[in-house]
Amino acid sequence: MLKTVRLLFSKTGRARFISHLDLNRTMTRAVRRAGIPLWYTEGFNRHPYLTFPAPLSLGYEGLAEIMEIRLEEDMPSDELVSKLQAVMPEGLCVFEAFEAQRKAGELKSAAYTLHFTCPADPVRELLAQPSIFVEKFSKKKVLKTVDIAPAFAGAVVEDVENGCKMTVTLPCGGEGTVNPSLFVTALKQKLGEDIPCHVVRTALFDPDGCPFR
Amino acid sequence: MALDMEHLLLQVQKPARYSGGELGSVMKDKKDVFIRFAFCFPDLYEVGMSHLGMKILYGLYNREEDTWCERVFAPDADMEQKMRENDIPLFGLESRDPIKDFDFIGFTLQYEMCYTTLLHMLDLAKVPLLSAERDEQYPLVIAGGPCACNPEPLADFIDIFILGEGEEVNIELNNLYREHKKRGYVKRDFLLDAAKIEGVYVPSLYDVTYLSDGRIEAITPRDTAPKKVRKRIIKDLDKAYYPETFVVPFTDIVHDRAMSEIFRGCIRGCRFCQAGFIYRPVREKSPETIDRQSHALCQSTGYEEFSLTSLSTSDYSRLEQLLPQLLEWAEKEQVNISLPSLRVDGFSEELAKRLNVLRRSGLTFAPEAGTQRLRDAINKNLTETEILETARRAFSGGWNAVKLYFMNGLPTETKEDIRGIAELGHKVVDEFYHLSDRPRGKGVTVSISVSCFVPKPFTPFQWEPQDTMEQLQEKQKYLLSEIKTRKISLSWHDAKVSFLEAVLARGDRRLGAVLLEAFRRGFNLDAWSEHFDFDAWMDIFDSLGLDPAFYANRRREKDEVFPWDHLDYGVSKAFLWKENQKAHESHTTPNCREHCSGCGAACFKGGICVEDGQTVVQ
Numbered sequence: 001m002l003k004t005v006r007l008l009f010s011k012t013g014r015a016r017f018i019s020h021l022d023l024n025r026t027m028t029r030a031v032r033r034a035g036i037p038l039w040y041t042e043g044f045n046r047h048p049y050l051t052f053p054a055p056l057s058l059g060y061e062g063l064a065e066i067m068e069i070r071l072e073e074d075m076p077s078d079e080l081v082s083k084l085q086a087v088m089p090e091g092l093c094v095f096e097a098f099e100a101q102r103k104a105g106e107l108k109s110a111a112y113t114l115h116f117t118c119p120a121d122p123v124r125e126l127l128a129q130p131s132i133f134v135e136k137f138s139k140k141k142v143l144k145t146v147d148i149a150p151a152f153a154g155a156v157v158e159d160v161e162n163g164c165k166m167t168v169t170l171p172c173g174g175e176g177t178v179n180p181s182l183f184v185t186a187l188k189q190k191l192g193e194d195i196p197c198h199v200v201r202t203a204l205f206d207p208d209g210c211p212f213r
Numbered sequence: 214m215a216l217d218m219e220h221l222l223l224q225v226q227k228p229a230r231y232s233g234g235e236l237g238s239v240m241k242d243k244k245d246v247f248i249r250f251a252f253c254f255p256d257l258y259e260v261g262m263s264h265l266g267m268k269i270l271y272g273l274y275n276r277e278e279d280t281w282c283e284r285v286f287a288p289d290a291d292m293e294q295k296m297r298e299n300d301i302p303l304f305g306l307e308s309r310d311p312i313k314d315f316d317f318i319g320f321t322l323q324y325e326m327c328y329t330t331l332l333h334m335l336d337l338a339k340v341p342l343l344s345a346e347r348d349e350q351y352p353l354v355i356a357g358g359p360c361a362c363n364p365e366p367l368a369d370f371i372d373i374f375i376l377g378e379g380e381e382v383n384i385e386l387n388n389l390y391r392e393h394k395k396r397g398y399v400k401r402d403f404l405l406d407a408a409k410i411e412g413v414y415v416p417s418l419y420d421v422t423y424l425s426d427g428r429i430e431a432i433t434p435r436d437t438a439p440k441k442v443r444k445r446i447i448k449d450l451d452k453a454y455y456p457e458t459f460v461v462p463f464t465d466i467v468h469d470r471a472m473s474e475i476f477r478g479c480i481r482g483c484r485f486c487q488a489g490f491i492y493r494p495v496r497e498k499s500p501e502t503i504d505r506q507s508h509a510l511c512q513s514t515g516y517e518e519f520s521l522t523s524l525s526t527s528d529y530s531r532l533e534q535l536l537p538q539l540l541e542w543a544e545k546e547q548v549n550i551s552l553p554s555l556r557v558d559g560f561s562e563e564l565a566k567r568l569n570v571l572r573r574s575g576l577t578f579a580p581e582a583g584t585q586r587l588r589d590a591i592n593k594n595l596t597e598t599e600i601l602e603t604a605r606r607a608f609s610g611g612w613n614a615v616k617l618y619f620m621n622g623l624p625t626e627t628k629e630d631i632r633g634i635a636e637l638g639h640k641v642v643d644e645f646y647h648l649s650d651r652p653r654g655k656g657v658t659v660s661i662s663v664s665c666f667v668p669k670p671f672t673p674f675q676w677e678p679q680d681t682m683e684q685l686q687e688k689q690k691y692l693l694s695e696i697k698t699r700k701i702s703l704s705w706h707d708a709k710v711s712f713l714e715a716v717l718a719r720g721d722r723r724l725g726a727v728l729l730e731a732f733r734r735g736f737n738l739d740a741w742s743e744h745f746d747f748d749a750w751m752d753i754f755d756s757l758g759l760d761p762a763f764y765a766n767r768r769r770e771k772d773e774v775f776p777w778d779h780l781d782y783g784v785s786k787a788f789l790w791k792e793n794q795k796a797h798e799s800h801t802t803p804n805c806r807e808h809c810s811g812c813g814a815a816c817f818k819g820g821i822c823v824e825d826g827q828t829v830v831q
Contacts, residue, residue: 014234017222022229022463029461029515030236032546040547059223087515089236089461196220 002039002070005080006213008096011062015091020055026089027067033087036080037072053104053204053212054172057179060199066212068100101213107173108207112180113165115198116187120157120164126183126190127155134186148186151178172204218309221299225292229463230258233306237460237514239275239282240307247279248391251305251312251338251352253320255330256740258286262460263468265522266321266358270379272456280387283307284460285318287330287738293337303338312338316390318352320371322360325717326710326740328367331356332732335370342729344372344417349400353390357383361414362444362491363670363777366717368416369725372400373407375414376780377444378477380454382412408438412445419779421722427763429721429774443781444491448819450477450498455506458513470551471519473507474498475535478820479524480805482812484592484796485581485623487669488524490789491782493812495805496820500535507539511548519543520551530806540567576607579618582626583633589799590625592792597637604641609650614658615641621688621705622666622680624796631688634661635695642700659701663692665711669718670777671784673792676769679715681762682708709747713739715765721776724764727753785813 011018018026028050031038038048049070056062077097084094116123126132132149155168170178184197204212222228252271254261261267267284274282283305288296296303302311312318318340320331332342335354341347344354356367357375364374375382386407393403408415418438422430434440447453459471478495479488498506507519523529536550543550550568580595582588588595604615619634638659645657665685668674680688685708696703717724730753738744754761769775771790778786788811795802802810805821815822 014232017228017232018463019227019229022465025465026236026461026463029517032515032517033513035512046547058228087236089463090234090238090240198219 002072003074004100005069005071006098006100007067007069007080007084007094009062009065009067009092009094011056011065011092013061013091015089016059016061018092019058020052023052023056024050026092030084030087030089030092031069034083036069036075036083039070039072051104053107054110056201057181057199060201062201064203064211065201066204068104098213102206105174106206107204107212108171108175109169109205109209110172110201111167111169111203111205113167113200113202114180114183115160115163115165115200117163117196118187118191120159122191123157123164123166123187126187127152127157132183132186134182134189136182146182148178148182152183169205218301221295221301225295226289227464230286231288231292231306232463233309235460235462237458238284238307239271241275241281243281243308245279246281247394248277248281248317248387249305249310249315250274250280250282250317250319250387251285251315252282253285253312253318253331253334254287255320255322255327255334256287256738257289258462258464259466261286262462262466264321264323265472265474266379268456268459268472269454270319270383271460272458273380273383273454274387276454277384277387279391281308283312283315285312285334287334288337296337303334313340313352315352316394318354320354320356320358322356322358322364322367324740325360325714326745328717328728329731329736329739331367332370332728333737336732342370342732344370347372347400349398353400353403355386359487359491360718362487362780362782363719363775364414364416365421365722365776366720366724366728368722369729371416372404373413373415375445376412376442377782378447379445380447382410382445385410386413405436405438408442411443414442414780416722421776423723427760429776429778431774432776432779434779441779441781443816444783446494446496446817446819447477448496448817450474450496451502457506457509459510459516461514461516468520469516471507471510471514471516472522473503473510473519474523475503475521475526475529476523478814480528480821481525481594482592482792482802482804482810483581484590484673484792485620485666485669487672490671490784490812492524493783493805493814494817494820494822497530500531500538503535504538508542511543511546517547518549518551520553522553526552528806536568576604576612576614577616577618578603580637581618581620582623582630583619583635583637584630586799587623587626587630587633589801590796591623592796592801594801594804597640600637601640601644604644605648608645608648608652608657611652613645613652613655614660616660616662617641619661619663620666621663621692622685624666624674624677625799626688628691631692632695634663634692635697635701638696638701639698642698657700661696661701661703663689663703663705665706665708667711667715667718670775671782671789673789673796675719675775675789676771676773676793678768679712679765681766682712685711707742707745710742710745712761712765713747713750716761717764719776720764723759726757727759730757783812783814783816788812 028048040046040048051068053066080097081094131147133145133147135143135145138144151170155166157164157166180199187195206212271282274280285305304311335342340351353372355373356371357379361374361376404415407413408418418435420433424430476497478492480495481489483489511519539550578600581593638661641659642657645651668677668679689705
């Protein structure tokens, strides 16, 4: 069995407009440019093994995102990182490589910061409510109403220049995912207007609350 | 509150089309930049980013240290709405600066139906549409590409047209502009100077007069403008600039692969084909150059596929030498080679297998006409035997689908020719069922696609009337009635679009008013069927008292002055007329490699016209 290598990378600035599907293509080409011997799946439609255990929504920035690849032959982590970094487009930065320790399914949660261009008060008021109902599409594409208050119970809000900032850790992974955009939707419902919000995913965690590796 | 760009991009579909920042995109420090160039493709990102010419000129301009060339595409409807709401003028993808503050706005004209998009983009850039209304505070608006061979419908809007291949003349123009800008740019002085460069056509320096029946009386140059403007070519493609890297898009585009140009021009001379005449003479790159450039491109972009592009790839004289050379590294590096417009019959079994020819491109033929008589008339040398033999070979190899391309409305076409299309389709179907080793358990599919013939400038058919829309629709109906099996699927182009193409392709300056009115009525992206409104177009012609049939459906006299007669693409009008006459007698003309027919392109002293007799005559 080939080793699975995980790479930590950031996706910021202009790169946050790369969709998940496009990121796959972009990274595959980057690995090819770097001359790194990717392992290709066997069969009629051979394709390189390259996956993302935690897809990032279009428009979000990510500071420690994870990409998994398999290599034809071993390569020292430092070399892997420096070769890849040399061929990355603007806004994508690979900074660490290591052998996978946890299974991809053991990814548990993710930390986010949300920058709102509105004062902290309405955000705090919304968080203080016992339940926050928003509509979302389930996996089966059925519209259903969910209460996001429990997921956002630990959120912390502070005033910053030009608005406010919320920090929150939300479920992310095989056992369920809460997208921070649900809170943005709830805030829009409450205020009756679109509040531009800039979302940054800062970390991914395992069930023990340690950085996922 | 006006949204900033970052938030705006979150509210539109596929924002990676507007974000910039792709690998290979060029960023420069504005304080080191003296000339800003906006390279505009008048269509959506997905289409424009697939265009090779843009990739070449983007690299070429950005090699100039003091010049920054950026890319601009037509925004999709949702993005345009957001830009207008937030008062964001059309911007360059790299710097996000408004292009109205640039020195040049350059358009490439690939098809007639993009003209309204071009005007729309100028408006979105907040630049006056009419050349005469743009003074020194606005950018110069220039345009090139195949449609520049009859640019007259756009003459009111464009300051400078560039005729022919751009690698040298664009830089000459840029150098001239640099001099002018240093000593204080005055538009009129610059245009007069620019018109002295070969390949540069300044339409405002020519007066066009008309006869009472609407035909052109004369086209007269003013001041020091040349009587005829000759297109430019690159003589030696091995020495010409070719980019070592491409901008690699994040999002999916129409042709998402590296492209290696293997030759320019075409030896064939199919009489309906404009490209076959305006890109003469044929000039090939050496296998060594192609190999080096292809490999460098794949390595710098990470593309998993590259295509060998040209007007007719199987006509590359050293294909048998080139392909094994390319395969040597391509197979090792998991790179696929795609060969568009290829004849499969010329290949050994082994090479065809290694190239995966069939899986890549499917099996596609363009017989264009249904009978040998009409194929001779249009000088398309593809025989029924060749088609059927190749189909048979593909079927034995496990293939069960074939695509056939035809045209309706070709000069001299009769009912018999239309029936011939159906018959050829049936013969391909029969070929499949006569084969003992055909793929079992599968039926065969023959897809016949029929477009409508559009007579184009600088072709032997430039004198010919286009069939009326009613005639074309009648022919389509007749063809459908002649198809007797469900193994054949038939599709055709909209005759209305082809009619408008025919009007614009051979149009004169009076059509500028039509385009302006089309713009005023909000026409945009007419190349996309969901945007195209034929009745509204006809209403414009009506309201301006212009008859579109005058341009599309009229047979021209031998000596009529054409709107493009002051433009010189090497191929002479006398040669084209001779070819026209031969078409009416169903006589073919040998290709350039077999025999030189003296078309006139030898005036460029390049390529196949000057190679020694051994290579010219096989």
